[in-house]
Amino acid sequence: MRGGPTAIGLPGGQLRGRQREREALDRLLASARAADGAVLVVYGEPGVGKTALVQYAVQSAHGFRVTQALGVEGEMELPFAALQQMCASFIEFTEHLPQPQREALAVAFGLSEGPAASPFFVGLAVLGLMAEAAAERPLLCVVDDAQWLDRASARALTFVARRLLAERIALVLATRDRGDALAGLPELHVEPLGRRDARALLESVLPAWHGTNHSPDNIFIHLPDHDALMLVDIVNPGWPPVCQSNLTEDVPGFIAAPDTALTYPWKHFIGGHMGRLGNRNDVATHRQYMADISDSSRKALDTVDPTPYFIKYGENPLAAVREYLDAITAAAAAPVIDKYAGVLAAADIFTASTVFHVMQSIRLDLGYGSQVHP
Ligand SMILES: Nc1ncnc2c1ncn2[C@@H]1O[C@H](COP(=O)(O)OP(=O)(O)OP(=O)(O)O)[C@@H](O)[C@H]1O
Ligand SMILES: [Mg+2]
Numbered sequence: 001m002r003g004g005p006t007a008i009g010l011p012g013g014q015l016r017g018r019q020r021e022r023e024a025l026d027r028l029l030a031s032a033r034a035a036d037g038a039v040l041v042v043y044g045e046p047g048v049g050k051t052a053l054v055q056y057a058v059q060s061a062h063g064f065r066v067t068q069a070l071g072v073e074g075e076m077e078l079p080f081a082a083l084q085q086m087c088a089s090f091i092e093f094t095e096h097l098p099q100p101q102r103e104a105l106a107v108a109f110g111l112s113e114g115p116a117a118s119p120f121f122v123g124l125a126v127l128g129l130m131a132e133a134a135a136e137r138p139l140l141c142v143v144d145d146a147q148w149l150d151r152a153s154a155r156a157l158t159f160v161a162r163r164l165l166a167e168r169i170a171l172v173l174a175t176r177d178r179g180d181a182l183a184g185l186p187e188l189h190v191e192p193l194g195r196r197d198a199r200a201l202l203e204s205v206l207p208a209w210h211g212t213n214h215s216p217d218n219i220f221i222h223l224p225d226h227d228a229l230m231l232v233d234i235v236n237p238g239w240p241p242v243c244q245s246n247l248t249e250d251v252p253g254f255i256a257a258p259d260t261a262l263t264y265p266w267k268h269f270i271g272g273h274m275g276r277l278g279n280r281n282d283v284a285t286h287r288q289y290m291a292d293i294s295d296s297s298r299k300a301l302d303t304v305d306p307t308p309y310f311i312k313y314g315e316n317p318l319a320a321v322r323e324y325l326d327a328i329t330a331a332a333a334a335p336v337i338d339k340y341a342g343v344l345a346a347a348d349i350f351t352a353s354t355v356f357h358v359m360q361s362i363r364l365d366l367g368y369g370s371q372v373h374p
Contacts, residue, residue, distance in 0.1 A: 029348070
């Protein structure tokens with residue numbers, strides 16, 4: 001029997017695959033439960049799934065007190081910003097700390113004035129606070145986006161991480177880049193998802209996608225290392241869609257595709273045909289071209305009067321419909337052809353067939369202007 005990809009609940013989705021990584025996080029939580037304090041640095045490329053994994057840990061930490069902090073790019077210059085966030089929910093335990101640590105923490109967190117806090121005392125204070133917080137039940141501390149930790153917080157957390165011994169504490173740091181500060185701590189490298197899970201994930205986030213061309217899993221292929229996006233048979237750089245919207249099966253999906261394409265960061269566009277690479281302008285021009293066709297089609301549907309055709313053909317309503325649709329197409333295509341002459345090659349040749357296709361989709365998919373049925 002083939003096992004399907006396993007999935008667990010995530011806010012807003014399902015965690016796919018990641019057996020090895022889940023086991024590592026499960027082990028970390030089990031250690032903390034057994035009073036064997038543990039730390040794990042989860043690192044990997046942007047978007048590879050680190051936050052999804054640390055959120056898996058948060059959801060698996062039954063019976064734990066959980067505290068979370070976030071490195072924030074704009075706060076990297078604010079000493080102790082992230083540490084303060086992490087300790088906020090158990091700051092009341094400060095009163096159990098020895099005085100020098102209490103004072104150091106108060107200065108670090110801006111609760112009192114004084115000479116710059118000694119990193120050593122701050123580190124000890126945080127360790128003490130966490131130990132107090134873990135006295136009632138185990139503690140999971142999650143620090144996401146640790147690549148943006150302010151230096152002071154990173155140093156204090158590393159200090160703590162190296163001293164978690166017989167504590168019921170688990171510390172998870174997720175980072176794009178381990179940097180010097182986190183070097184030497186136990187690590188979990190997050191690799192890109194396997195092909196099957198990646199495909200299942202793609203299908204799950206595009207549930208309404210009908211497949212504008214060959215198959216739903218090969219539409220948007222983003223290659224961040226090459227700064228490139230591949231989107232076959234949608235945008236033909238330098239040309240309008242050929243025939244009827246490049247013969248797509250799904251006109252609303254075809255019209256929406258450039259918006260999706262432009263949400264990814266890339267510079268080079270591979271459209272699949274027509275022998276030249278594209279760029280973001282090509283995709284934006286195509287998007288505008290399709291929007292102009294939609295607008296123009298609606299206008300023509302609103303303004304071209306069917307009556308004369310039905311009068312002309314009397315007993316032959318299908319001939320009337322045919323001529324009426326041709327008239328709408330011609331009226332809608334004319335301003336678009338004018339606008340894109342010299343912008344998209346062969347706009348004069350291909351625009352009418354795409355106009356017809358889009359106009360029919362507006363009538364039949366969107367129910368606009370469909371008073372006369374073909
Ligand atoms: N295994 C997975 N199963 C389901 N969804 C996932 C999985 N991994 C990642 N995702 C989804 O992919 C998207 C990117 O993942 P995530 O935010 O976790 O990446 P990241 O590594 O934290 O990125 P960044 O470096 O930008 O913080 C999110 O929407 C996330 O829910
Ligand atoms: Mg993240």
